[in-house]
Amino acid sequence: VTRELAVGAEAAAVIRPAFRPEFDERIAHGRQIIDATFDQSAPRRVPAGTRIFGPESSGDPVHRLDSGWAYRAIDWPDGRRAIIEIYLPGDIIGVEAAVRDHPVDEVVAVTALTLHTIDTAVFAELMTSPVAAAIFGLITEQQWRIDRLAAALARRDAHERLALMLIDFHDRLRRRDPTMPASYALPLTQQQIGDHLGLTLVHVNRVLRSLREKEIVSIDHHVVTIRDLDRLRQLAGVERTIPRLAGERLLGQREPKLVGTEAGELNELALS
């Protein structure tokens, strides 16, 4: 177990947002309660392609994804679609929708799924109890992921985005199962990958070929095989999840002054 934990911790350092130490215990405890609540419900299977969330669905319960892949997407009347988030086994789906009205987004099953479901009302109860911290943890992790997605969409090219996505899946799957090899099944179509990364399926295809020719990763029959993890990490730019270290800037003129919360500042100008 020691060894596995070490591996897990290494992966987590790269990919998972850590929580403040004072919350760690609260979050772990709350997560247990959440899981226990889910466990009480009967598991449900839905076939691939099902829309489990969306404008027509009412009630909008909260799901725990026990097996299979799903995604959350926004789409426009003209047919463009953006996939904001991809759910892997173990993820909780619909936390935001339990608070926010008008679930703008739809959630679609990529593969057949196994779901445990609890009702919004029950979940609302949980939100008030000691479980709150754990739910903050869930939302926060989700948001952290989307932040990174937005950053990548804004400033990184197709190769880098693809590398980031593949590394992300790898590390998330590995977190659940530290024994997983550097190879995993990726059930998404190239169209879906494109919708996630803001590319066309044609371009996704070409970039994948390029990555294969460079012997970094290859995808064959929906199986990803990572051939050079280091170079893939480097490409993805997550050899360092915290993208910038102290004072490290290249473009001098963009450097904002650091002032922070130091003493003097505070009194100097207090009361506007």
Place this chain on the structure above:
Amino acid sequence: VTRELAVGAEAAAVIRPAFRPEFDERIAHGRQIIDATFDQSAPRRVPAGTRIFGPESSGDPVHRLDSGWAYRAIDWPDGRRAIIEIYLPGDIIGVEAAVRDHPVDEVVAVTALTLHTIDTAVFAELMTSPVAAAIFGLITEQQWRIDRLAAALARRDAHERLALMLIDFHDRLRRRDPTMPASYALPLTQQQIGDHLGLTLVHVNRVLRSLREKEIVSIDHHVVTIRDLDRLRQLAGVERTIPRLAGERLLGQREPKLVGTEAGELNELALS
């Protein structure tokens, strides 16, 4: 007041995510407590360009922005920068960081700011009390905004993104002050706008000229003047914040089956 509320409500329908009715009261109540807590602290002013959050800042308290603009950014060692979120007066800064360790992102003051600040520990207390729902509301709204940003970055072109940003600021400012005219100060530089929308400053400049020539919006000396709100909304694609209505799709083959939570389903396959 009636009139103002009506105006506010109209803007809200477009831009603000609504909350489930059962939470509305809780959220309003919690928000009052949060605001009262902030009010107890002495306001602090920081000059433009200050980094109020980031790797070097310790403590990572939570701020309420009372005046001025700020942004949250991720940047890479090679100097690329992505601005994930822009804070306007009234926004709360640092909620996620109060939970999540390693505040990956930095927050920088665009203009001089007035801040009310409470300590993370105090905020952590709030998170357990009846205020939790309100905090969920805060995070959820923020996430909703980033979702939309990511979607725009993935699938919308420069004109549409710019329009979306300008409309978003307009509606947010208007929500705070329903009497605001169709004109407002925008303190961001074109470089910052580019970092936010994933464009170069050169391209931002050109698109702004194009929008001015089409008499949709003009920006002069950091003052945005909306000349044709309808066309701007149309461009931004937020005449309908909920981007898709029931069953409305153009590309037939992408339509996922709708199954949902209807009766039969549930029993049919219960227990995996």
Place this chain on the structure above:
DNA sequence: CGGTGCGTTGACACTCCTCAACCAGGGTGG
């Protein structure tokens, strides 16, 4: 006054998209 940050504009290059064709695999129905 020279520096510096920001905005503006032009010329050109490159990433990525569009359109189009073709192929492979897996159902399905005769």
Place this chain on the structure above:
DNA sequence: CCACCCTGGTTGAGGAGTGTCAACGCACCG
């Protein structure tokens, strides 16, 4: 058992949208 279709993947040619590089103007400031 074999046509047939449908989905998903692969590849090419050409083009649009953005980026890069470079120059210049203007305001602000020490």
